Amino acid sequence: MSTAISWAQNPDGTPGETWDFTGGCTKCSPGCANCWAIKDIWRMSHHPNPKISERHTGLVCKAEDGSLNWTGEVRCWDERLKIPVENAKRRNHKPTAYFVCSRTDLFHPAVPAEMITAAYDVMGHCSDDRFIILTKRPERIVPVLYGEEGHFYFGGGDYLPNVWHLTTVENQEMADKRIPELLKLRAESPGWPVLGVSIEPMLAGIDLTRITVPLGECGFVTGTVLGSDGTSFSPGGANGIGLDWVIVGGESGKNARPMHPDWVRKVRDDCRAAGVAFYFKQWGEWGDAPIPPSGHFEFERDGNLLAIVHPNGLHITPVNRLQAQIGHWLEERQRTMMRIGKKRAGRLLDSRTWEEFPEVRKR
Numbered sequence: 444m445s446t447a448i449s450w451a452q453n454p455d456g457t458p459g460e461t462w463d464f465t466g467g468c469t470k471c472s473p474g475c476a477n478c479w480a481i482k483d484i485w486r487m488s489h490h491p492n493p494k495i496s497e498r499h500t501g502l503v504c505k506a507e508d509g510s511l512n513w514t515g516e517v518r519c520w521d522e523r524l525k526i527p528v529e530n531a532k533r534r535n536h537k538p539t540a541y542f543v544c545s546r547t548d549l550f551h552p553a554v555p556a557e558m559i560t561a562a563y564d565v566m567g568h569c570s571d572d573r574f575i576i577l578t579k580r581p582e583r584i585v586p587v588l589y590g591e592e593g594h595f596y597f598g599g600g601d602y603l604p605n606v607w608h609l610t611t612v613e614n615q616e617m618a619d620k621r622i623p624e625l626l627k628l629r630a631e632s633p634g635w636p637v638l639g640v641s642i643e644p645m646l647a648g649i650d651l652t653r654i655t656v657p658l659g660e661c662g663f664v665t666g667t668v669l670g671s672d673g674t675s676f677s678p679g680g681a682n683g684i685g686l687d688w689v690i691v692g693g694e695s696g697k698n699a700r701p702m703h704p705d706w707v708r709k710v711r712d713d714c715r716a717a718g719v720a721f722y723f724k725q726w727g728e729w730g731d732a733p734i735p736p737s738g739h740f741e742f743e744r745d746g747n748l749l750a751i752v753h754p755n756g757l758h759i760t761p762v763n764r765l766q767a768q769i770g771h772w773l774e775e776r777q778r779t780m781m782r783i784g785k786k787r788a789g790r791l792l793d794s795r796t797w798e799e800f801p802e803v804r805k806r
């Protein structure tokens with residue numbers, strides 16, 4: 444199925460594909476609160492085509508209050524593993540970018556290691572294609588691929604040059620925890636072409652420059668995840684330890700939470716200082732709505748919701764228009780954001796788009 448996700452595009456710029464061979468998940472951190480996949484799977488479980496509805500029925504349940512959640516069941520659809528191989532056989536096949544397990548998490552603890560390594564078999568076979576894996580469980584990658592779960596799929600130093608790995612984080616706590624776990628993959632083999640972080644939905648400010656990982660086997664020296672050392676960055680983590688790609692996006696959907704513009708700017712500026720590719724996907728449901736000194740509110744007639752976003756990310760206060768217009772009580776660096784919808788909020792940051800892709804490491 445083709446995907447509209449802008450960072451998952453084919454090398455020729457056309458839309459990439461999703462490749463889903465597992466279904467079901469469980470929420471594991473605040474970023475999961477409004478998981479869009481739950482709604483998508485619920486919709487598919489009511490699809491008029493019984494083949495589609497049966498595949499998805501039982502993965503999501505509806506509570507008495509109407510809210511949806513995962514049931515906790517995780518399923519593997521072995522027959523869907525071969526999709527990229529079948530696509531590659533087509534006469535008009537062109538190199539394709541696949542977003543792997545777009546509606547779940549490949550490294551969820553309930554996905555058997557055998558299923559995961561079978562997927563790496565397929566990815567290794569389809570060497571002209573690019574596979575992008577996002578996970579909130581990066582701590583399971585090395586154990587599954589390099590043997591701690593007992594499978595020894597890769598030998599030390601082995602890697603696939605067409606598989607990109609990203610971990611998804613939403614705040615500093617998750618960034619501190621998950622990014623070093625992801626970067627352990629680089630320690631197993633420096634060959635992995637792209638290791639990155641997707642900060643979506645961004646729910647708080649994140650300082651990537653304060654997260655450190657051990658440099659070298661002895662681990663006595665540390666470097667930041669954006670470069671080789673904590674005070675002077677090296678481009679693209681060129682010493683082999685850092686991140687290659689940073690994606691940032693705000694939340695969309697009914698219960699979306701706003702994102703402070705300064706949070707995005709800080710990550711962008713840190714990436715630029717380190718020479719790391721930065722991709723700004725979207726503002727999400729909430730757009731920046733600064734109150735001009737005159738107190739006149741540009742969107743006043745639209746009747747959209749307003750919120751005050753505090754820079755520390757801990758308090759997001761819905762306000763009415765009158766409160767927002769009395770701008771003098773805003774503390775420094777608090778921002779008013781307006782719920783104007785994903786389309787209108789767009790993806791410009793400081794008047795331009797940011798669509799940098801990483802240079803693929805070749806070793």
Ligand code: SF4
Nearest residue numbers: 468469470475478547
């Ligand atoms: S890990 Fe991803 S798919 Fe699973 S609940 Fe969280 S947001 Fe949804």
